[in-house]
Amino acid sequence: MLIKNPTTPLTEIFDPILSEKQIKLFIKREDLTDDFISGNKFYKLKYNLIEADKLRYKTLLTFGGAFSNHIHATAAAGKKYGFKTIGVIRGEEHLPLNPTLSSAQGNGMIIEYLDRISYRNKYDENLINRLKNKFGDFYLIPEGGSNHLAVKGCAEIIPQIKTKFDFVCTACGTGGTLSGLILGLNSNAKAIGFSVLKGSNFLNNNVKNFLSGFEKENLSNWQIVFDYHFGGYAKINSGLINFCRNFKSRHNIEIEPIYTGKMLYGVFDLIQKNYFPQHSVIVAIHTGGLQGLRGLEQRGLL
Numbered sequence: 001m002l003i004k005n006p007t008t009p010l011t012e013i014f015d016p017i018l019s020e021k022q023i024k025l026f027i028k029r030e031d032l033t034d035d036f037i038s039g040n041k042f043y044k045l046k047y048n049l050i051e052a053d054k055l056r057y058k059t060l061l062t063f064g065g066a067f068s069n070h071i072h073a074t075a076a077a078g079k080k081y082g083f084k085t086i087g088v089i090r091g092e093e094h095l096p097l098n099p100t101l102s103s104a105q106g107n108g109m110i111i112e113y114l115d116r117i118s119y120r121n122k123y124d125e126n127l128i129n130r131l132k133n134k135f136g137d138f139y140l141i142p143e144g145g146s147n148h149l150a151v152k153g154c155a156e157i158i159p160q161i162k163t164k165f166d167f168v169c170t171a172c173g174t175g176g177t178l179s180g181l182i183l184g185l186n187s188n189a190k191a192i193g194f195s196v197l198k199g200s201n202f203l204n205n206n207v208k209n210f211l212s213g214f215e216k217e218n219l220s221n222w223q224i225v226f227d228y229h230f231g232g233y234a235k236i237n238s239g240l241i242n243f244c245r246n247f248k249s250r251h252n253i254e255i256e257p258i259y260t261g262k263m264l265y266g267v268f269d270l271i272q273k274n275y276f277p278q279h280s281v282i283v284a285i286h287t288g289g290l291q292g293l294r295g296l297e298q299r300g301l302l
């Protein structure tokens with residue numbers, strides 16, 4: 001199975017604060033990877049799909065929340081590359097299906113719900129066996145899609161950036177994407193992750209573990225910033241929403257407030273605070289996730 005990387009633009013951002021601080025900022029538009037397999041999720045799935053195909057699996061099973069970009073992308077990837085997909089969703093069923101799950105189901109994903117307590121132990125052998133009895137054998141992709149092969153895929157984002165830069169920034173959930181970026185760097189550039197979760201010091205360990213899978217645990221060209229989670233995962237406030245709206249109207253690039261919005265808010269705040277040396281070139285990865293906007297709108301959160 002051959003899966004070609006998308007080519008997406010690198011868009012320079014012009015803003016008075018950037019000229020004042022003499023910083024160049026580019027957005028790598030991974031939101032434009034694919035209509036459905038958007039953003040970093042394409043790169044996280046790529047080598048998992050290739051591996052599943054090599055091992056002759058016909059079915060992919062994965063886990064996620066009801067608004068998960070990963071669930072949405074896995075369903076779309078299954079349809080595009082010829083796998084059956086099963087999405088195990090945290091919590092109970094709510095009808096009608098929200099836009100994420102209805103798109104996933106439209107792409108052929110079988111939706112299975114798991115109560116929140118069992119979900120906490122989702123990799124438990126008994127549960128996996130129960131799922132295998134129900135659905136037959138499957139290739140398991142972990143929640144959020146982060147594993148060794150996902151990190152390998154995300155490393156391929158770096159060579160797609162055709163300009164010299166000093167910093168590459170990304171939003172961090174599990175740290176899989178950040179780990180890939182770190183591995184992809186082969187210059188003096190530094191990778192900065194912006195945690196979208198509260199109390200997420202575990203993220204540093206996640207990244208170290210992913211790196212050690214490549215025997216690169218000694219790399220120190222990275223950092224995770226924990227100051228821009230806005231209260232926790234999917235927590236948003238009006239300042240953040242206004243930032244996302246303004247960003248869109250000024251730069252004509254849509255961003256959502258769960259991941260890329262928080263990261264860019266942090267990037268601009270750090271620029272304001274002179275965190276980046278003058279003449280730095282920053283590349284911020286737009287990791288996609290715009291499908292989630294419809295769910296936020298439906299819940300009246302935007």
Ligand SMILES: *Cc1c(COP(=O)(O)O)cnc(C)c1O
Nearest residue numbers: 069173174175176177259287289
């Ligand atoms: C999943 C996701 C992330 C987080 O990626 P990790 O590899 O889990 O850190 C960032 N941005 C968007 C839009 C996502 O959907």
